[in-house]
Each structure stands twice: as structure tokens, then as C-alpha cells.
Amino acid sequence: MSKYLLEIGVEEIPANVIHDTINQIKNISNDLLKKDRLIYTDLEVYTTPRRLILTINGIKNMQESIEEKVKGPSVKIAYDSEGKPSKALMGFMKGHDIDENSLTVEKINGEDYIYALIKKMNKSIEEILSNDMPALIRSISFPKSMKWGGKNLKFVRPIRWLVSLLDDKVIPFNLEGIKASNITRGHRFLGSSHIVIDNVDDYAKLLRENYVIIDQNERKELIKYGSERLVREKGGTILLDEDLLDEVTNIVEYPTPIIGRIKDEYLSLPMDVVITPMKEHLRYFPVVDDKKRLLPYFITVRNGDDRYIDIVVKGNEKVLGARLEDAKFFYKEDIKYPLEKYVERLNNITFQEKLGTLYQKTKRIQKLSCKIGNYLEVGDETVKNVDRAAFLSKADLVTKIVSEFTELQGKMGMEYAKISNENEIVSIAIFEQYLPRYSGDQLPSTTAGSILSIADKLDSIAGLFAIGIQPSGSQDPFGLRRSALGIINIILDKKWNISLNEIVDFALYIYVEENGLAFDYNKIKSDIMGFFIARIRNMFMDMNIRHDIIEAVVSTNIDDIYDLKIRAIKLNEWLKKDGLQDILTAFNRVSTLAVKAPSNEIKRDLLTEDELNLYDSYNNIEEKVLNLIEKKEYDKALDLLITLKDPIDNFFEKVMVMVEDETLKNNRLGLLKTIYDTMMKVCDLSKINKL
Amino acid sequence: MFFQDLMLKLLSYWGEKDCIIMEPYDVEKGAGTMNPHTFLRALGPEPWRVVYVEPSRRPADARYGENPNRVYQHHQLQVILKPSPENVQDLYLDSLKAIGIDPIKHDIRFVEDNWEAPTLGAWGLGWEVWLDGMEITQFTYFQQVGSINCELESAELTYGLERIAMYLQDVDNIFDIKWNRNITYGEVFNKAEYEHSVYSFEKADINTLKGLFNTYENEAYKTLDSSLVLPGYDYVLKCSHTFNVLDARGAISVSERTNYIGRVRNLARIVASKYLEQRKDMGFPLLDKEVGIDE
Numbered sequence: 007m008s009k010y011l012l013e014i015g016v017e018e019i020p021a022n023v024i025h026d027t028i029n030q031i032k033n034i035s036n037d038l039l040k041k042d043r044l045i046y047t048d049l050e051v052y053t054t055p056r057r058l059i060l061t062i063n064g065i066k067n068m069q070e071s072i073e074e075k076v077k078g079p080s081v082k083i084a085y086d087s088e089g090k091p092s093k094a095l096m097g098f099m100k101g102h103d104i105d106e107n108s109l110t111v112e113k114i115n116g117e118d119y120i121y122a123l124i125k126k127m128n129k130s131i132e133e134i135l136s137n138d139m140p141a142l143i144r145s146i147s148f149p150k151s152m153k154w155g156g157k158n159l160k161f162v163r164p165i166r167w168l169v170s171l172l173d174d175k176v177i178p179f180n181l182e183g184i185k186a187s188n189i190t191r192g193h194r195f196l197g198s199s200h201i202v203i204d205n206v207d208d209y210a211k212l213l214r215e216n217y218v219i220i221d222q223n224e225r226k227e228l229i230k231y232g233s234e235r236l237v238r239e240k241g242g243t244i245l246l247d248e249d250l251l252d253e254v255t256n257i258v259e260y261p262t263p264i265i266g267r268i269k270d271e272y273l274s275l276p277m278d279v280v281i282t283p284m285k286e287h288l289r290y291f292p293v294v295d296d297k298k299r300l301l302p303y304f305i306t307v308r309n310g311d312d313r314y315i316d317i318v319v320k321g322n323e324k325v326l327g328a329r330l331e332d333a334k335f336f337y338k339e340d341i342k343y344p345l346e347k348y349v350e351r352l353n354n355i356t357f358q359e360k361l362g363t364l365y366q367k368t369k370r371i372q373k374l375s376c377k378i379g380n381y382l383e384v385g386d387e388t389v390k391n392v393d394r395a396a397f398l399s400k401a402d403l404v405t406k407i408v409s410e411f412t413e414l415q416g417k418m419g420m421e422y423a424k425i426s427n428e429n430e431i432v433s434i435a436i437f438e439q440y441l442p443r444y445s446g447d448q449l450p451s452t453t454a455g456s457i458l459s460i461a462d463k464l465d466s467i468a469g470l471f472a473i474g475i476q477p478s479g480s481q482d483p484f485g486l487r488r489s490a491l492g493i494i495n496i497i498l499d500k501k502w503n504i505s506l507n508e509i510v511d512f513a514l515y516i517y518v519e520e521n522g523l524a525f526d527y528n529k530i531k532s533d534i535m536g537f538f539i540a541r542i543r544n545m546f547m548d549m550n551i552r553h554d555i556i557e558a559v560v561s562t563n564i565d566d567i568y569d570l571k572i573r574a575i576k577l578n579e580w581l582k583k584d585g586l587q588d589i590l591t592a593f594n595r596v597s598t599l600a601v602k603a604p605s606n607e608i609k610r611d612l613l614t615e616d617e618l619n620l621y622d623s624y625n626n627i628e629e630k631v632l633n634l635i636e637k638k639e640y641d642k643a644l645d646l647l648i649t650l651k652d653p654i655d656n657f658f659e660k661v662m663v664m665v666e667d668e669t670l671k672n673n674r675l676g677l678l679k680t681i682y683d684t685m686m687k688v689c690d691l692s693k694i695n696k697l
Numbered sequence: 698m699f700f701q702d703l704m705l706k707l708l709s710y711w712g713e714k715d716c717i718i719m720e721p722y723d724v725e726k727g728a729g730t731m732n733p734h735t736f737l738r739a740l741g742p743e744p745w746r747v748v749y750v751e752p753s754r755r756p757a758d759a760r761y762g763e764n765p766n767r768v769y770q771h772h773q774l775q776v777i778l779k780p781s782p783e784n785v786q787d788l789y790l791d792s793l794k795a796i797g798i799d800p801i802k803h804d805i806r807f808v809e810d811n812w813e814a815p816t817l818g819a820w821g822l823g824w825e826v827w828l829d830g831m832e833i834t835q836f837t838y839f840q841q842v843g844s845i846n847c848e849l850e851s852a853e854l855t856y857g858l859e860r861i862a863m864y865l866q867d868v869d870n871i872f873d874i875k876w877n878r879n880i881t882y883g884e885v886f887n888k889a890e891y892e893h894s895v896y897s898f899e900k901a902d903i904n905t906l907k908g909l910f911n912t913y914e915n916e917a918y919k920t921l922d923s924s925l926v927l928p929g930y931d932y933v934l935k936c937s938h939t940f941n942v943l944d945a946r947g948a949i950s951v952s953e954r955t956n957y958i959g960r961v962r963n964l965a966r967i968v969a970s971k972y973l974e975q976r977k978d979m980g981f982p983l984l985d986k987e988v989g990i991d992e
Contacts, residue, residue, distance in 0.1 A: 017786055017807070018806075018807035018808075018809070018824060020809035021809065022809075055807075150811060150822060151822075152821070152822040152838055152840055152850075153840065153847075153850055154780075154781055154838055154850050155780045155781055155782075155783070155850065156780050156848075156849045156850065162822075163822065164781070164838070166783065194790075194800070195800040195801055195805070196801070257806065257808070288830055306830065308804045309804060309805075309806060310801075310804060313801070313802075314801065314802040314803070317802050317803060317829070318803060318804045318829050320829075321803065321804075321828065321829025321830060321831065321864070322804075322829050322830040324829075324831075324869075325829065325830035325831045326830070328765075328766060328869075332766075356950060
């Protein structure tokens with residue numbers, strides 16, 4: 007069995023596309039090979055910054071054994087009036103490269119159809135690979151790709167060479183003038199630029215001799231353990247960040263971790279101020295002691311060996327020194343004034359052209375968060391803290407350090423608040439306003455922080471919807487979807503019962519009061535509600551709640567997110583009961599008619615005996631059901647409601663609802679609607695799919 | 698290596714690679730890319746190779762001559778290779794060797810960087826080149842210029858001369874760079890840095906400059922209407938620089954900013970399309986020139 011190697015030699019590939027590219031190469035090549043009936047035992051993808059590598063082991067050609075029966079046009083249309091093949095049949099034969107001799111006729115559902123027995127041409131492995139590999143390369147897509155040298159080809163960066171080798175044989179192909187061969191290149195500076203591979207089995211070893219480690223996992227381990235060994239000697243550990251480790255792994259072909267020193271004077275700065283330029287700008291790993299305090303070292307990973315390492319260390323120390331000197335200067339300048347001094351400067355910064363400055367946003371968030379606080383009855387002390395935190399929330403955006411390192415927003419607000427003698431809760435809330443920053447991030451821990459975070463996000467959603475900048479398709483420049491999810495997550499985490507309608511009203515009113523913003527209130531409000539409901543739907547799906555259950559709860563007009571979750575979970579459990587099918591059918595019939603009712607009015611004296619039966623059965627349980635709903639015991643409420651099944655069935659058996667007499671009809675519909683309305687206070691059972 | 702020798706070495710290195718060695722363009726600009734030898738020549742199917750030093754003015758980066766790393770005006774050494782040759786990265790790395798930077802002794806990296814110049818309607822993909830952690834060059838494959846897709850893609854190499862000189866001379870302050878044996882960078886530029894900082898941040902007359910922007914813009918449109926591409930482009934450059942001063946002066950709000958950038962970009966787009974028309978009418982006279990065939 008054969009082994010195949012494809013190496014795409016590329017100029018330095020951005021680290022952040024690697025993960026997705028590996029998956030694409032695996033999937034696309036698997037699909038291509040399957041289509042061409044090549045089977046294999048395993049398929050691996052390796053990457054370095056300068057190469058994408060696909061190896062396929064145990065390739066076997068399954069082509070010869072394939073005969074396929076293909077359905078053609080019906081006999082009716084396959085021949086013209088003279089019995090000659092029609093255009094349809096000619097097209098069919100041409101498409102499959104066959105003549106009339108290969109045709110048979112078969113009956114399907116009483117009609118005759120033309121069939122053809124098609125022998126798949128037996129292509130060699132070589133032929134298949136030399137066709138599929140260029141197709142593979144052209145099919146890989148990137149978030150941003152480029153053209154170069156006038157070629158009709160797009161890739162993440164220019165492709166400079168291609169290796170295509172089956173065991174010891176070159177499988178030639180030509181991609182826009184780039185010819186596949188058995189010649190690769192080593193490390194840019196340490197290896198040879200012309201390495202002949204005689205056999206696929208030699209590939210990894212040859213490259214290793216030329217200072218390229220092709221297996222990304224091996225490089226990652228080398229970096230991790232090499233770094234840890236270096237810092238252990240200094241009594242520290244690496245402040246490990248998996249994303250950074252992956253990134254560094256993907257920007258070196260031959261990693262050599264090296265350790266450099268940070269001048270002690272920078273260690274007195276807040277830790278984030280030191281770490282941010284190290285990680286974000288220079289891809290260094292910070293070093294900490296066992297109490298997670300920063301030590302005066304950093305780890306960087308050289309793409310090469312350890313020769314002349316002193317020069318590299320010295321250079322890196324110098325670069326970091328300049329960065330930290332900047333950071334120190336910014337920090338010292340910033341703390342010359344208390345944080346509240348910066349609030350006024352927010353007047354100079356536009357939040358959004360039509361929504362005013364960041365100062366105006368601050369004012370709105372202050373109002374909104376106090377309203378939410380009071381609504382939640384969190385107590386005067388907390389409302390006071392929320393008010394203060396909201397007032398200071400955006401002040402750090404005009405400090406020098408955040409202007410330079412925007413990712414420090416909130417974190418520096420918290421630091422500077424503490425230095426300015428703001429209380430602990432206020433300080434933490436300033437940081438927590440931005441939580442959660444990404445999917446799966448921590449949520450605010452404090453009540454004040456949670457309220458502030460909701461207010462900040464809701465203000466943006468309300469304002470941007472009001473001026474028509476809501477997300478559409480893949481466009482969501484302000485990250486409003488993430489913001490809405492953040493709000494929902496916080497509410498669920500805090501188990502708060504909040505009417506979404508109510509807080510959206512708060513936010514929109516404030517725009518009217520503070521900004522005098524004019525917009526179609528009802529439309530915008532309902533757009534925002536729809537936007538939230540869509541997020542809630544997605545979130546419940548992620549919780550593995552069935553689609554129909556989600557619909558059953560969200561179509562009730564209930565706008566309390568936490569309550570919706572409880573309903574969905576209880577309904578999910580409740581539906582595991584036996585014998586629900588007939589019950590659901592009964593309630594379905596109720597729903598179908600109830601929505602046609604003009605009102606839920608019932609005139610008792612118009613009811614016949616069979617109607618009275620249902621009416622009385624319902625009246626017997628109504629109060630108990632409503633009580634259970636009040637106590638949020640939705641499953642028990644449903645248990646009680648479904649005792650109406652027999653009276654309902656009986657009703658539909660004996661009573662004709664849609665009669666000509668309007669009074670009688672409406673009375674009967676009113677009875678059904680009464681039951682329906684109560685059911686809708688739990689959930690819409692008619693949305694549940696057949697069990 | 699003295700600052701002037703650094704320039705000379707790189708100029709002559711690229712001169713030997715078929716680049717024509719040009720002088721800076723004599724209108725103020727923020728980057729070497731805005732020089733018509735790059736901005737215009739990057740368009741269309743004609744091959745082109747050029748190298749020049751471009752003094753680049755960035756009013757917002759002015760620091761009164763007090764910051765060791767930031768200045769109002771710095772020097773970019775700009776190389777355009779069109780089309781980008783197969784071995785463009787190797788050519789670049791050899792240029793580093795020519796100025797005494799041996800890759801074996803350092804850690805040289807190509808770090809992803811997607812370059813974009815909104816005022817020029819231009820973008821490309823490439824890298825920042827790092828020397829032991831310090832960015833020394835911007836390396837870009839142009840994809841679009843003047844909002845027009847590049848027919849024959851160029852490689853643009855922009856060396857930050859001051860940074861490289863600081864590294865080579867092992868000085869921590871830009872003003873300590875030795876220009877030659879007896880004159881430092883500070884002795885040449887310190888006063889200019891101070892004065893331009895005072896002007897850009899404190900004295901520039903906002904109304905005058907806003908008026909000038911409008912005047913330049915009108916003149917650019919008028920000139921371009923009569924199909925005078927290069928004189929028209931000069932006024933686009935004037936607009937761009939005037940906008941940069943206003944921006945540094947803090948005279949432009951966030952929303953105005955987008956508007957100003959859009960106005961310059963629109964002009965740049967017209968220049969680009971007129972230039973292409975013009976070259977086409979001329980029959981693309983450089984089409985058959987062979988550049989870099991010995992590599």
C-alpha cells in the first residue's frame with residue numbers, strides 16, 4: 007500500500023488561520039478521494055508557518071470494481087414520434103458517454119424509465135491525485151486571501167513550491183506555473199533551500215535535519231517544556247495562555263525558548279500593564295511565582311537554534327524595555343488625577359454620530375442602571391454603588407494607557423478607581439461592565455457589576471436599533487448579538503426575574519428623554535424584542551432543549567428570560583410522560599379554534615350539557631392551575647390541565663362549534679379560548695411536535 | 698553604520714536589482730506609498746521597480762523632540778517590485794545582509810500584518826518584519842490601490858530607517874543616531890521636531906486649514922476634470938497632509954473624520970482611474986520592459 011505526501015510551500019502563513027485550514031484540508035481531501043474511490047488507512051495534516059502538509063497512508067485504488075446503474079428520462083419522453091432518441095435521451099447518453107446498447111428499461115411506480123449501466127473508468131492513483139491535489143489547493147478558503155505575480159490563484163500568502171510524492175514517485179501537476187516536484191526547502195536561515203526527497207518516508211527526517219519540525223504538536227511540547235525548564239531555574243512558572251502558546255507554535259519552524267529579564271522598576275506597575283504589551287504585542291510569556299506574582303523575566307521563542315542567543319535576548323529586552331517605558335509613562339501620567347476627572351473629557355469622544363458622545367452614554371447608563379437596580383429592589387446601598395460605577399464606567403477610555411492598549415478597558419478603570427479611593431464594589435463593577443467579553447467568558451460576580459453590564463449593553467442595543475444600525479446577516483459591527491447574549495447570560499446566572507419589555511422600555515425612554523431621539527417607538531421596540539427572542543432561541547438550542555419546546559415557551563408572550571428557561575426545562579421533563587399524544591391532539595384542537603374567538607366571554611345559560619361538562623371541569627381546576635403557575639410549578643399545572651382531555655374530547659364529539667348562529671358560535675369559541683388562555687400561561691402545547 | 702550609509706547601502710543594493718533609484722517626491726506626505734512612483738505605478742499591467750527614501754510626515758506622532766521613539770517626520774526607504782518576484786523574500790533578506798544584519802545571528806520573523814490605507818483606497822496582505830522583536834520593515838503585496846484591483850500585484854517593502862539605525866548603532870534615542878561621523882540626527886532635526894510639534898498641536902489655524910482643504914479639493918477636481926492626472930494628484934496629497942495636521946490639532950471629530958477620509962479617498966479613486974485610462978491611451982509603454990530577469 008502506498009503513501010502520499012503533499013507539501014504546499016507558502017510564505018509565512020498567519021497563525022490564526024492554521025486551525026481552520028487543517029480542518030479544511032482534512033475534509034476537502036477526504037471528500038475528493040471518496041468521490042474518486044481511493045481509500046486510505048489514515049490521513050494527517052501538519053503545518054509550519056511556511057508549509058501545509060498532507061500525508062495519506064495506505065492508499066488503495068477501488069476504482070475498477072465500480073459499475074453504477076443510473077436513472078434516465080422516462081420512456082415516454084425518451085423517444086420521439088418516430089421512435090428515435092429524443093433530445094432528453096441524447097443528452098443523457100452524451101452526459102454519461104454511452105450509446106443505446108447500454109440502456110435498459112425498468113418500471114417505477116407504474117411508469118417505464120430508461121436506465122443505464124455505467125462502468126466507471128478505471129483511473130490510476132497517479133491520475134486521480136494529480137487532478138485532486140490542485141483542486142484541493144484551490145478549494146481551501148481563508149478569511150482574507152490574496153493574488154500575486156499575476157497568477158489566477160488566490161491563497162492566504164503566495165505559494166512558492168509544491169511537493170507531490172507517492173512513495174518514491176513524483177505525482178506531477180502544475181498549479182498556475184508552480185510545478186509539483188520532490189524538492190523542498192529547509193528552515194529559512196538554518197536549512198538548505200534545495201532538499202531532494204527520494205521517498206515519502208524520508209520526509210520528516212530530512213526536514214528535521216534542516217531545522218524544521220513539521221509536527222505542530224511536537225513543537226508545542228518543545229516550547230512548553232523548554233520554557234518551563236528555563237523558568238524553573240528562576241523559581242517561577244509560565245503564566246500559560248493556550249491561545250498564545252498555539253499562536254507561537256504556529257509562527258516557528260524550529261522553536262528555541264529563551265529567557266530575558268525585565269527591569270525591576272517595571273514590576274511595581276499593575277500586572278496587566280506589564281503583561282499586555284508582552285503578550286499582545288510581542289508574544290512573550292510572562293513568568294510568575296507560586297502566588298501568581300510577576301517575576302522579572304519573560305520567555306520568548308526564537309525561530310532557530312541557540313547560536314548567538316545573547317544577541318537575540320539583548321534585542322528583545324531592548325524592545326520590551328521601550329514598550330514598558332511607554333506604559334510606565336502613560337500610567338504615571340494617568341494617576342496624576344483621580345478617575346472622576348476624566349469623565350468630563352468623554353464629551354470629546356463620539357460614541358456614535360447620532361447617539362452623541364461617550365459622556366452622554368455615561369449619563370444614560372447611569373439612569374438606566376439605577377432604574378434596573380430599583381426595579382430589582384436591590385437596596386439603596388447597591389443602587390448608590392451602581393450609580394457611581396456607571397458615572398465612572400467609561401472614564402478610563404480617555405486615559406493614556408487605555409488609548410494605547412485598548413484591551414485594558416475596564417481593567418484600568420478598576421485599577422484607577424481603587425487608586426482614587428473609590429470603594430471595592432464600585433471598582434469591581436467598572437471592570438465587570440464588559441463581562442462577558444466572549445463566549446464562555448466569566449460573568450460579573452457582583453450585583454452592581456451585573457446591573458452595569460446589562461445597562462451598558464442594553465443602551466447600545468436600544469440606541470443602535472433606534473437609528474437603524476441593527477445587525478443584519480454577517481454584519482454586526484458593534485457586536486450587538488454578543489451583547490444581547492451577555493445580558494441573557496447574566497440574567498440567567500443571577501436567576502433574576504426581569505420583564506424584558508420593561509427594561510427595553512427603560513432604555514428607549516431614556517433616549518427620548520436624554521437625547522430627544524425620534525424614532526418609530528413601537529416598531530423599534532418590537533424589533534428589539536424579536537432580536538432578544540432570537541438569541542434566547544439559540545441559547546436554548548445550545549442547552550439541547552428541543553426546538554418545538556422552545557417554540558412552545560417563547561410563543562407565550564412571556565418576557566421573563568429566567569422564567570422561560572424554567573418553563574422549557576420543566577416542559578422538557580414533563581413531555582417524557584407516557585400517553586401524551588392524545589392529550590396533545592385534544593389541546594391542539596382547542597388551540598386551532600380558540601385563536602378564531604373574538605373574546606373569551608362565556609354566557610353560561612347558552613351552554614348545552616356537553617359544553618357545561620367541559621365548562622365545569624375547567625372551572626373546578628382553574629384556580630388551582632393559576633396558583634401553581636404563580637408558584638412556577640409548571641409541570642404540576644400541566645398535570646392538572648390535562649385532566650380536561652376527556653371533557654374536551656367529549657365536547658368535540660358532541661358539539662358543533664362553527665355553527666351559523668353567531669351568538670352560539672362565539673360562546674363556544676369563548677369557552678375554548680378561556681381554556682386556551684390558561685394553557686398559554688404555561689406554554690403553547692400546540693407547538694409540540696408529534697411525540 | 699552611519700545613517701547616510703544605511704540609506705546608500707540599501708539604495709545601491711536595490712539599484713543593482715533593476716530598481717530605478719529616485720529622489721523623494723516634493724509634496725508633503727505621510728508615507729512613501731503616497732509617492733506617485735508607488736501609488737500610480739502600482740496600477741495597471743506595466744512592470745516597475747523603484748527605490749527611494751521618503752521623508753514622511755505624521756503630525757499626530759510629533760512629540761516636541763522629547764520622545765526617544767516617536768517623531769513628526771521619519772524616513773522610509775521604499776521599494777516597489779512589480780510584479781513581485783518569486784524570490785522576493787530572499788531578496789529582502791539579502792538586503793538585510795547588505796547592511797550587516799546576518800539572519801543567523803538574529804531572530805527574524807515575518808509577522809502577519811494586513812496593511813490598509815483608507816485615504817488611498819488601498820490594501821494589501823503581508824507582514825511586519827521583526828528583528829529580535831522589533832518591527833523594522835513593512836512588507837506588503839498590494840491588492841487594491843485607489844479602490845481599483847491591482848492587475849499585476851506589486852510587492853512593497855518599507856524600511857523604517859531610524860529603527861534600523863538605532864539597532865545597528867545600539868542607541869536608545871532616535872536623536873542620538875549618527876548621521877555621519879560628526880553630526881547626529883538630533884542636530885539635524887531636533888529643532889524642526891519641536892517647531893512642527895508646536896505648530897501641529899497648538900498653532901495651526903484651524904479655519905485657515907479647513908479652508909485650504911476645501912481649496913485644494915476644488916483645485917484637484919478642476920485639474921482632474923481637465924485630465925491632468927499628476928498635477929491633480931499633487932492637490933490630493935495636499936488635502937491628505939492638511940487633513941493630517943487638522944487631525945493632530947484635534948480639530949476633527951470622529952464623524953467628521955470619516956467624512957474627510959471619504960473625500961480624500963474619492964479623489965484618490967478618480968486619480969487612479971484617470972491614470973489607468975491615460976496609460977491605456979498611451980498603449981502601456983512600459984509593458985515590454987523586462988525587470989529582474991537575472992534573479
